[in-house]
Every structure is written in C-alpha cells, then in structure tokens.
Amino acid sequence: MSRNRLLVAILLFLLSILMISQVQTENLTPIYEFQVIKTPSVVRSWKSVSLLYPDHYHTPEEVYEELVQVANTAPAITRLFSLGESYEGREIYCMHITNKENSNPKAGALFVAEHHAREQITTEVSLRFILDLVNNYGTDPELTNFIDNQDIYFIPALNPDGLYYVVGNETVDGNPWLRKNMKKFDDDNDSFFDEDPIEDVNGDGIISEYDRYEWINNDWEFIEYWFEGIDNDEDGLVNEDQLGGVDLNRNYDYRWNDSTLDSGWGSDSLSEVYPGLAPFSEPETIAYRDFLSNKSFATAMSLHSGINATYFPWSSMGYWAESSLYYQIYRDFIELLPKGYLSGEGYSSSRTLPSYTTAGDWADWMYAREGCLVPLTFEIYHNTSADTYGTVFYIDEGNELILQWDVIYEYFAPYEGPAIQSVYEDIQTTFPYWLGLTPRLDIKVTSVSGNMSIGNNITIKLEIKNLSPLIDTIDSIEVLDESFNPLLYNGESVSIGEILAEETSKPSFFYTLENDLEIGDKIVLKIGNAYVGYYTIEIKENMFHEQSIKFDFTYFLLMIPLIVIFQKSKKKTL
C-alpha cells in the first residue's frame, strides 16, 4: 500500500468515526441544558456610614434619622417601612435588608427590639448591626451572602412611645423606669387618667425605686416596690395612677392571662407585667402580628436587657420545647460571648435551664402560633456590679429590708457614652451566627432526561443541601412552577420532603411536557418553601443539538472525493 493510500485510508477512517459518533448522538435521548439561576450580588456603589448619634441613646426621631440615612445610602439592599402606629401615633419602623435584584421570597431572619421601654440598649445594638450589614456588603463575603439570600428584618423599637419617655423626655415628666407601653389606664378608678405619676421629689435628678424584702423562712423574700413621688391629686395616695399601660411582652395570644400561673403577669394595671384587656389589644402588638401574617420565620430574635441570658420556649413552663436544639444554641452562645459576659445569671456550664415565668409572651406565641422553631429571647445586658452600685440598704426591725435604687443605669442599660458601643461589641458575633442558623438551600441540577415531545415525562434529578448547621427546613420542600403554583404530577403536588440540618438530599421528580420542547423554550421551576425561601432552576433544550446534523452532512461530502481517490490509487497499485 502506498503512503498516499494509507493516508487516505486513515482520513476516511477518522471521518467515519466522526460521522458515526455524531449520528449516535442524534439517536441518543435529547440533551438538556439546565442551571440554577443565581442573582449576582449588587455592585456596591456606596461608602460606609457612621451613626449620626454615637454614644447616645436615640430618641424615636433619631432612630428614624439613622434608618433614613441607611436607606438613602444603600437603596439597592434596603427598604424602610412602617408596621403601623403606636398608641401615641409614632411609626413603628422596620428595616428590610436584602438583595432586591433577587425577587424570589427568601429565607427570613427577624430581629425585634425594645418591647420594653427602659431596655433602650436593645435599640442601640439593632442600629449598629444594621450599619454593619450595609457597611460590610460587598467586602465581607459571609454577610454579603446572607443579604443576597435572606430577607433580613429589623424592628429597632417596637415600643417607640416607651422609648420616647425613657430617652427623649426623661427630665420633663418621663419615667426612666418605664417598661410598658403608653396606653392610658385609670389605675385607681377616679375617672382621671395618669394623674399621679412618679417624680423626683428631692431634686437630685433621679427617681429612686424602693424594694421591700421580709425575712421569711431564713431568706429575704421580695414583697413590694414603689417609686419616689408625691400625692399629686391629694387623695391620700402616692403614685396611684402612673404612666404606662400594657406590658407588650405579655400581650400575645398564647397562654395570655393564664390563671394557672401565680407569677409572670399581673391583673392590676399598675403591675409591670399587666397583659392588657385582651390578647393583641395594643396597637404595637397588632402591628407586629399583622406584619407577620404573610411571613414564616424559622428563627427570630427578640432583644431584651436586665440580665444576661437566653430564653427559649417553654422557659415559662420550666422546660425547653426543642431540648437538644436549644441546648446546642445555648452552648454556642456561651462560646460566642465574652467570658466576663457569662458571669450573668442566665448562663451556666451545666444543663440547667434559665427559666422565667411568663404568660402571653412573644417567644411562646411565635413558637406555638407562628411556627417559628427558634424564637430566642436574648437578654443582652446587665452589669452585675449594679446590684450594689448606687443602692442603699435599710434594715428595719431586723426582719424587713428596703433596697433603694438610685440609678436605673447599669441595670437595664449602661450609662450613655462609649459603653453603648462596648455592649454591641460584646454580643456582635451572635448576629452573623444567627443569620447562619437560618435554613437555606444550596441546589444543583444533576441531570434532566427524557423525550422532548408533548405529554412526555422528563426526569429531573437534583442535589439539595440544607445550609443551616442546626435547623431543618421545617416544612417539606416543594416544587412550584414559574408563577409559584404547585407543580402537579398525576394530579398531585410535587414535594421533595423535609431536609434535615446540614444534610444533602438527592431527589428526582417528573415534569410532564405540555408542549413539544423546542429551541428557545424554557422550563422555569421554583424550589423551596416559605421558611427557606425559593430558588429558581431553568431547563432548556441543548442549543448544539441541531448544529450537529449539519456536521454529519459535511463529513459525508468530504468523504466522497476521498473514497474516489482511494479507489483510483487501488487500481494503480494493481
């Protein structure tokens, strides 16, 4: 065989291989292109902002100024809105932080602060974390990822009236000890409202509080408390009709006004834990409830102060509703918080639960009625030295003790100044930890197969990981169509089931083609649930599919002259 002939033979061989391989591809099942559609991060176009009022407790007006500054700085990832008005007509603001270019409903994260007026430090830490999120977007990959894939909501002051009387009005007729909202009650039934409030009688700039204890069964037992004040209306009683109506954290509709509990709430409107006339009787709790009406949260955090502790449902009943999950979170908080912080009452190295008797509180309602698996009551501040600082002990008759509190600061909140920032720095790590706990999905489409013609079922295979280290997807994962309606197969909704924390599921399901799938057609599906949010996958016919037919023809044309040459060269050698 000549060299030319050998070359031609090799060429013919290679071309036939090419042609056969192309033809074989034609005869195989159709080729699909598929992808999970990920919205890219917003390109950051803003500079970092600082607080307008650092080292200073914000009035409701100043809180609003801070929120407006943030919203104006980073409009691509923020939305400021009001949940409604308080009793005195102040707006209850909410800051929604998310990548707005991703319009799918996302996994929700919720923070609510300042149920209680004198816990204004909770508003301060909320503002600081909002700023941290906006200032670190695009530079901190972890926070950026949370904002891209979660709907993060902050309510920095659920009780803006209380905040106003504690911070904004303290030297006039305010009350730094105020805990409740400002609903007016005629506490002494004389048809006048709030006519005998507490006041600074001795003019030292402080309203003192007195706690009376009695020596009973070898221990000092708390009996009652009262405030400094005068008999304003000369009815013979002091402070008998004060400002402050309802304890918002007793006004929720779960075990509200529970008569089987002898503590944790009080039937007298002067009580600091008065639950109101009915569940959700207050504009602040109504606004909050209505805000939640179309949302689901796997986790939520309510910020309080006056102790260092974490409370979960059912702390009020002396046990935990989700024992091992809550215990792990509790242990994680001990790891995250500074050592000095843990000297507070609520943390111990043993598995002893911090319990706190309540009825009608936020956490129990969130768990029982809103399906929130982990509603954490996080008590962020108490300076243990405040228990002796600024107080005077009076011992009377040997069996009675009166404790005089001359300051409220250091108990529920530190003195104004850099200490506010320090409190934030102490607890800062718990916020990204909390966002990381929120269950979210990482989805891969591993294969799509099946005939592309009408009525045929194509098989879609996925790999889905639940990114939360501790929290399941709560509800099962659903497959929806492009308009978020359930995808049906044989008349049934397609469901993938629940995915446990940190676990990967490899589900597959059928999709019935309603039309022949042609080039340019797309199947768009939404995968997720109300807790983990929704993720988009897209399936298309492979665009290279038809081009390959043209190649086959070309190969064949190329082969004709080669075959002729081959035949001719064969004759010559003969």
Ligand SMILES: [Ca+2]
């Ligand atoms: Ca009265």
Ligand SMILES: [Ca+2]
């Ligand atoms: Ca009153």
Ligand SMILES: [Ca+2]
């Ligand atoms: Ca005084």
Ligand SMILES: [Ca+2]
């Ligand atoms: Ca009086």
Ligand SMILES: [Zn+2]
């Ligand atoms: Zn509180």
